Amino acid sequence: DSGFGHGLSPDMIYRYSRQLLLPSFGVQAQSSLLKASILVVGAGGLGSPALLYLAACGVGRLGIVDHDVVELNNLHRQIIHTEAYIGQSKVESAAAACHSINSTIQIVEHKEALRTSNALEILSKYDIVIDATDNAPSRYLISDCCVVLGKPLVSGAAIGLEGQLTVYNYNGGPCYRCLFPTPPPTTACQRCSDSGVLGIVPGIIGCHQALEAIKIASDVGEPLSRRMLLFDALTARIRIVKIRGRSSQCEVCGENATFTAKQFQEFDYEKFTQSPLSMTPLKLDL
Amino acid sequence: DSGFGHGLSPDMIYRYSRQLLLPSFGVQAQSSLLKASILVVGAGGLGSPALLYLAACGVGRLGIVDHDVVELNNLHRQIIHTEAYIGQSKVESAAAACHSINSTIQIVEHKEALRTSNALEILSKYDIVIDATDNAPSRYLISDCCVVLGKPLVSGAAIGLEGQLTVYNYNGGPCYRCLFPTPPPTTACQRCSDSGVLGIVPGIIGCHQALEAIKIASDVGEPLSRRMLLFDALTARIRIVKIRGRSSQCEVCGENATFTAKQFQEFDYEKFTQSPLSMTPLKLDL
């Protein structure tokens, strides 16, 4: 404690003053943020703005998971990376950017792909998880792991000119499997790297992910649980719809579910979804 | 021309490939973006994400207007600036950040406050204007100048936990004065610097400003004209409402209006709104 009672040093008071001034946020929410830890899985289109805003606002410990390197064709949407980092680790690049805007928070680099073998250990170190990945097997893997560990999950997705956002496994709400017990056919699973995306679309969704994580971490407002945001950039239409609660039949979080850490570690997510956790993108030839 | 017909070099094709792949965007929209020029007035909370995404996506010429210097208490929301730039010009800092993510576009630095004496000259050099300022007189000044010059204006605002967004003076739609012919009482004009703001809120609105500017510049989709986005971060509610069209009675853009460049230059916006174009923020003492 700095001796100010609220645990904020004079430098912090100055840095976060515009948030401290806010009656519905204030010292208490800021203190909670500074004590919170948030893991962002994926330092790509969604993760870029989420990480920058989470670092800026003062999340105490921020983890970044990614195994990729920065490529020139990422830069149209992955604004956390600069040309100077092309060919280097996305996690290192993102960590450096976060550090440069806020050197007072702790940033943890996880330079590896998230797999059943490491997910429990990594996720267990954080209060809140943000799914900023780009494929179906990762989405099931992360949600299941969050259920096993009891962590709230802020899930965003974007492709083309559309985006979606919700909070899973929060306060009795549904998990990803409650909504999607059966994986979609692989032909329905487009990736940005194959199908294209307007860069600002994951930008908007990633910002909303940061907001929801901030609300959960600081216990302010009503997180987007049991609701889903559907965004269509072309027509500038946004719907926030009501979705189902936790399903009693859910194989992972339902009443009679017995999905253990061991079962999670043995579950084959690539086989389940018939698609790989990571893959080489197509090459474009105009 | 690079000899590819579409005017895109192989490097550009690679950099923007995820946007080129997109059927509803593609080569034509990307080429339009690359030929477009966009001016962002204000390199603060709204301007930060707007500038990063506009630079990243390939806007040909990007102008930045601001007279401020970077301060530590900006960094919780103005994610384009780093600690290393504290005390330096916001325009220089923002231009450096934009250049580092896309060195192939032109970035123009206007290190001055926008005033009636320079606005016509500055705005006339751009196709589209983004109002990312933080005060009422600037909003009237920019809108009036856009009417005089016939430029579309993407206007965003955020304070506390709320944000607003619309497109003015576009395709027969209303201007700022059509909606607000009389300035509000000064007691109703809060600034982020006085009243506080959660950093991610201008982040979300600034991203939407970039999106609307991209849609106008590339002639894709339906810009948010005659509609307004109202965002409440606390409850995660977003409304997109229908607003009035151009007012025939508008003193600036209406049927019988004769608001000329000369009148614009002589108009006293500070007196009209009873508030200054820029001001020293309050100091916070916890």
Next chain:
Amino acid sequence: MQLTLEFGGGLELLCDSVKIHKVNVNPQDGEDKLNMKDLLAWVRTNLIKERPEMFMKGDSVRPGVLVLVNDCDWELSGQLDTTLEEKDVVVFISTLHGG
């Protein structure tokens, strides 16, 4: 008549910081319809707890306040003369200038 009234952009501060009000407002004696002019008078009497000049000016809202009836600017439905119907949602929102 059941109405939902919402206040935003700082106007909620004038009514105990409550943003959403589910209210029951009936036409005045002798009238069979309720219009926006009646509603504004009702709001001023029943919901606005402080600084009424921050909400109204004369018999309309103060400059800088947008009024939306069912997500549509009241300028498009007749402003003060807009007739309200059961379950309508009326939003009063102050324009923001910050950034």
Next chain:
Amino acid sequence: MQLTLEFGGGLELLCDSVKIHKVNVNPQDGEDKLNMKDLLAWVRTNLIKERPEMFMKGDSVRPGVLVLVNDCDWELSGQLDTTLEEKDVVVFISTLHGG
């Protein structure tokens, strides 16, 4: 019965890339109500132009498609048995995985 049907998340590609369809669908002969099961059959016959397996599986939607009746998950209103009413808005949206 007038309905608005919306397709998103890529499902619009199955119906000529048109996202919003204002349609008129009536209950089948002998029935007085239209439910979601009837509507799905109608959509499959009248709107889906290609790859129907990307929209339906059996007599319901395929895995990964969310169905919303008036902005509410159809799981909350009875799924296939949900009764539709005049002017209802039904959204079919494919979940996205990209980022």
